[in-house]
Amino acid sequence: MAEQEYDLIVVGSGAGALLGAIRAQEQGLKTLLVEKASLFGGTSALSGGGIWIPVNYDQARAGIKDDLETAFGYMKRCVRGMATDDRVLAYVETANKMAEYLRQIGIPYRAMTKYADYYPHIEGAKPGGRTMDPVDFNAAKLGLKALETMRSGSTGSMLFGKMSINAFEAHSMLSRELKSRFTIVGIMLKYFLDYPWRNKTKRDRRMAGGQALIAGLLAAANKAGVEMWCNTPLKELVQDASGRVTGVIVEINGQSAQINAKRGVMLAAGGFERNQEMRDQYLNKPTRAEWTATPVDGNTGDAHRAGQAVGAQLHLMDWSWGVPTMDVPKEPAFRGIFVERSLPGCMVVNAKGQRFLNESGPYPEFQQAMLAEHAQGNGGVPAWIVFDAGFRAQNPMGPLMPGSAVPDSKLRRSWLNNVYWKGETLEDLAAQIGVDAAGLKDSARKMTEYAQSGKDLDFDRGGNVFDRYYGDPRLKNPNLGPIEKGPFYAMRLWPGEIGTKGGLLTDREARVLDTGGKVVEGLYCVGNNSASVMGPAYAGAGSTLGPAMTFAFRAVADMKGQP
Ligand code: FAD
Structure with missing residues (x-):
């Protein structure tokens, strides 16, 4: 049994996992990311890539006024008491810092000024500007070799199943704006004339949505020097005598291996939408694994169960992002x-x-x-x-x-x-x-x-x-x-659904809480692996990816003892 040691081990490779790993490595924590599948990116790579970021850096450009108090009030009302005020506040206060960080590492976003919050009748909702969409990403910046390690986007969300289309372009097309005809022609011309690139790969050079986000994150992870292993599923968590989580048992080529984590383990292994047994146990009926829009077979709640085995409390298990x-x-x-x-x-x-x-x-x-x-x-x-x-x-x-x-x-x-x-x-x-x-x-x-x-x-x-x-x-x-x-x-x-939203209950720093409400030392959890900060709601487009990355950002700050 091989035994190795890192400061942080991140489990999964969706948006939250990658952002957490990059941030940690940049902050001087030696980080290993382990992914069960043969490709990186999870559902996040197939998503729209949108993030719901109240009071964000791009609102001023569009003349949108927003403030933390209004955003907190709106989200608190959406959440209906199913996530603590403390966590909601932590989200609202940190989301833009995380978005700024994304921009700093090469993944800028734009505010979608016309995309309203999902519950316009709830006080504090905005008619646009809190949802942000990633700027298109040139896949050449990631490089062909790394591109091959990344999950590709779903053909259903692409023009003619091949060409990337971003959220602004899609909206313009569906609203029948005249300019959208030129946009479509432009997209097709760019795609077909790009012979040098198309000779190398079938994948579009211009990446939009979740592809832009994950390609950008993978490029940043490579640059930061994060070690990333695919085909490496988490099996169990390791604890010391005090109950602190000190590492993981993973499977590598059919063999178990223990890897130790000096500062922490961050679970970010997605939801349990692909596990029929867990669906039967927790979700409202009827429920079938094949109905999910999440094509990631590996999202079977492994890390929910590993967390439970070390005493973690589960919350919101009957809810999904429907x-x-x-x-x-x-x-x-x-x-x-x-x-x-x-x-x-x-x-x-x-x-x-x-x-x-x-x-x-x-x-x-x-x-x-x-x-x-x-x-x-x-x-x-x-x-x-x-x-x-x-x-x-x-x-x-x-x-x-x-x-x-x-x-x-x-x-x-x-x-x-x-x-x-x-x-x-x-x-x-x-x-x-x-x-x-x-x-x-x-x-x-x-x-x-x-x-x-x-x-x-x-x-x-x-x-x-x-x-x-x-x-x-x-x-x-x-x-x-x-x-x-x-x-x-x-x-x-x-x-x-586009993922389940129940999971390990966490505090405002994404630290996992046990069934008695105490912190499980050394264990953090983000994304659909954790109980969502949105409670039963979907405050606005981007309510899953925004929190996944924001709480990963906060978790690293906690490990580093930063405020
Ligand atoms: P994932 O991204 O699914 O990543 C989990 C990873 O963990 C997977 O790679 C999986 O293989 C791995 N894993 C599982 N078990 C193990 C194990 N035992 N060991 C190691 N690794 C493991 N949300 C938004 O906020 N904005 C959007 O615009 C948006 N658009 C969407 C569009 C579509 C079509 C779909 C399907 C979803 C969309 N979503 C969107 C939802 C969003 O994609 C998911 O909620 C989000 O990606 C979940 O992120 P995650 O990191 O928790 O899980």
Whole structure:
């Protein structure tokens, strides 16, 4: 059994893990990062890369006013007592320092001035500016060899499955801004003309979103000299007689090895979304591992259990970062439907053909509404997203590109009655998908009326600034459109998630607490491995990555005895 010693051992290689490792190494702590998978980056590499940073450095440029008290008040109200004020305050006070640090190590972000906080009705919410998106990253700065060690982005989030598109460009396209046509042409030209790069790799040189974040972090980790081992799963934590965590047992080539950590171990091994047994034990039912949008097979809660074995307290285990998902054959995970559900001219119904939610609302609440509807016996799992020929022609939906670009005749044949269902009339469609026809017709009639009046009398869709972010601003209500012209389409939605959010309970320095509320010395935890500082909520886009990196930043400060 090999035995080695470092100051800090970081477990996992998502955004929080990498940021913690870089910061620690730069602060003089000899750091080792161990990753279970054969590639670095975790779900973070496939994410949008957005971070929710109140009072951030880029708000002034955009003329946005924000302050710590307002941000703290908003987040505290979102959290509903499920994370302590102490932790919430620590987050609000440190998030921008962490973002500044990201910029310093070569990963600048821009404030998304039009992307509202998720709960505009809660006091202290801002109509934009707290969510930040990473500036595009040139993969050449990471280098081809290191690029090969990094998890690639999901094709579903790329233009034509190949070209990176950042959040600003995606929003411009979906809002039908004229300039977006030039943007798309520009992206395609840059991609196709970049022969020197494309001769070397299929991956786009221009990285956006989570790819930009993780490539930037990997480049910084290499520069700082962090030692990183893939194919090295954590098995157990090692404690001394006093209960202090002093190292880890990992598996290397089938052999156990103990590695000691003088200052601490930071668990950042993601959620347990891929572990069906843990889902059955903790999450609301029904719940299936295959519904998750997280394609990282290794996120099986190993470090939750390792933490529990040394006495850690678990918290928020029945919560996840919910999102409706869709099964797209050949994709590594179900696809999260973040945006399209908000566009005008579609509606979501239960087995009775009735709407039961605001389709444009925040996605975690969407998933919760599906489960609640199911629990009431109305058939909310699966739910169906239904639209007509007019919507189909103009808009994307999951893997279906707008019909004007890719008509039904060009879609894969195997997708019919598998990915999408199609009926000449609503009755026909209802019979195919097993939904009540009278209910479906009634819901479509009401939606068409609401589109004309601009007011959704049932769920107030489009009634706030968050809903309207993804919509058609030319309409009376950007989120409402008629459903009246055949053929009609339906696609199936599942209550998936982009990660679980329950885990090891920590204090304001990301130190793990035991079941008696005492600190487990030497053990830190961040990201989806830990119980989220957001409690049951999703304060704004970037509510998972922002805290993961911010608490990793704080953990290192704690190890170094910094305030
Ligand atoms: P991960 O990034 O999943 O990393 C965990 C790592 O730990 C993995 O690499 C895993 O292999 C490794 N691991 C597991 N077990 C072990 C073990 N025993 N030993 C060693 N290593 C182990 N969130 C946002 O805030 N903003 C966004 O814009 C955003 N967009 C998203 C878009 C999509 C499509 C998806 C799917 C998610 C998105 N999310 C977003 C959610 C976000 O990606 C995750 O919540 C976040 O990446 C979790 O980070 P993490 O470090 O906790 O876990």
